Amino acid sequence: MLGLSEDLDPADDSLTVWIERYLDLAVRGVRSAEVAAKIARHLQRFATWIAGGLGHDRLSAVTVREVTAWREHLAAAGNLGRDGTAAPMAAATVNNHLAHLSALFSWICAHATAELLRHGDPTKKVPPLPLPAPQPRALAAAQVRTVKNVVDRIETFHELKGRRRRGAAARLHAHARPARGRAIVYLFGTGLRRAEVVGLDLDQLEVAEVAVLRRAKTVRLRDVRGKGRTSRTVFLGRDARQALADYLEHERPGDATASTTPTALFLSAASIAARRPDGRLSPRSINTIVGEIGRLHDAQTSDPGRKLGVLRPHDARHTFAFELSQRSGHNRAELERRLGHANDRYLRLYINPPDDIAASYIEDL
Incomplete structure (x- = not known):
């Protein structure tokens, strides 16, 4: 050499x-x-x-x-x-x-020996690419309302239809898990990231008994692991509590098969042959679930102002962050605590309003 x-x-x-x-x-x-x-x-x-x-x-x-x-x-x-x-x-x-x-x-x-890299580290003089200014992705109030409407009716979109099914009791597609999809969307509405939802375990839920979960007014997810090895407590709102209770009662037990170690909160359908050994959902599956709800939403509305284009998990996080910022009086400590983010660049992004709200600020100036 x-x-x-x-x-x-x-x-x-x-x-x-x-x-x-x-x-x-x-x-x-x-x-x-x-x-x-x-x-x-x-x-x-x-x-x-x-x-x-x-x-x-x-x-x-x-x-x-x-x-x-x-x-x-x-x-x-x-x-x-x-x-x-x-x-x-x-x-x-x-x-x-x-x-x-x-x-x-x-x-x-x-x-390594100095002779291998005589000119030193070749990456040190290669600067990263400049990042574009982050754009707010919070949903407008009208969009939030119609997304919730679609999520609340999600079972009807997964029913088997056709001439043979007329007059018969409604049946869902084999892999369909509408209650799981609803619970995931409402959990993103509490400020969780995609990786945090994927990593959730059942024992992190403060109240796992369905009956108690339905009537409890304060429920937490403990030790949610975020970026930079951080952890935080996430409070669940009414919609998230009820959606989780539906999933835990009606869908998760059937997917927690004896062949898995079902510690994960959200499991893939047991009917999927290629699912992970532990049954845990993958990040790509989360994207697919949320994206499909976005497509169903846009197919249900003819109002261009309500259409989402592509619904991403982070859109719900931005929406939660904007609402939290408004209700807490832009309290930085509260934003850091609930979002697991201390970066000024992103905290400023989260308090930026959706376009329709920003437009209303200057309408009569």
Whole structure:
């Protein structure tokens, strides 16, 4: 290997080898399985990029120029659709890739010989992409009303229909879990993030008995694990309590099969052969559930001002944050406590009103 000491194993100049060492010694078993998988995926993308562009994966050949070129590639064509079409990657996602690559090279610099990286860490001089100004995504009051209306009638959208079903008792599609979908939407309305909903366990619910849950006025989710290893208590409103009680009574028992260890609050349908061994929902499943409710909503309304386009889990969090900000008099401490966020950039975003409210402020000025 050109430029390396004769006593070095040639494998020591392999980017792929160093990535595996890093993952085994510093990531797997240290970070959650989901985060470790994401880091591995991002680093493998870089290794593939280097091997494809240079014809080899030598660690000593990674320069600032190569890292910069990879950043620009991700920004221009980092996403591949199901049809193989390349599309730009969001700036925040590109920066997440760069952060994982930077952590890798910081670790390599601390453990490898100086001859492998003679010019130092190649990621240090590659700045992240500037992020666009965050946009408020809170739903307008009219949209909130119609979303709740659709969610309250969600069973009717999952019923089997057709000539054979006329006059028969209503039956749902095999994988349909409307009560679960309703409960998830109302939980997002308490300020939870998608990852927090996925990670919820049944024992975090202060009151798990259905009868007590229906009549209780104060119910909490304890130790909700958020970003940065934070945890907080989340209070459940009336809609969330009733929706959770319906799910726990009518749907969850049938999905908590003997073949699983059903500690998760929300479970995949037992009829799905490919579900996880523990039955826990995946983040992608959450996106699908919420997105489908958004599509049903838009199909039910002809008012352009009420249409959502795409409903995302975070939209409900923004709506909750705006309402909390209004009712608490923009109390920063309360926003931090209930949202699990201390970043000024995002706290300011959460207090921004939806467009219809912002427009009404200046209508008569």
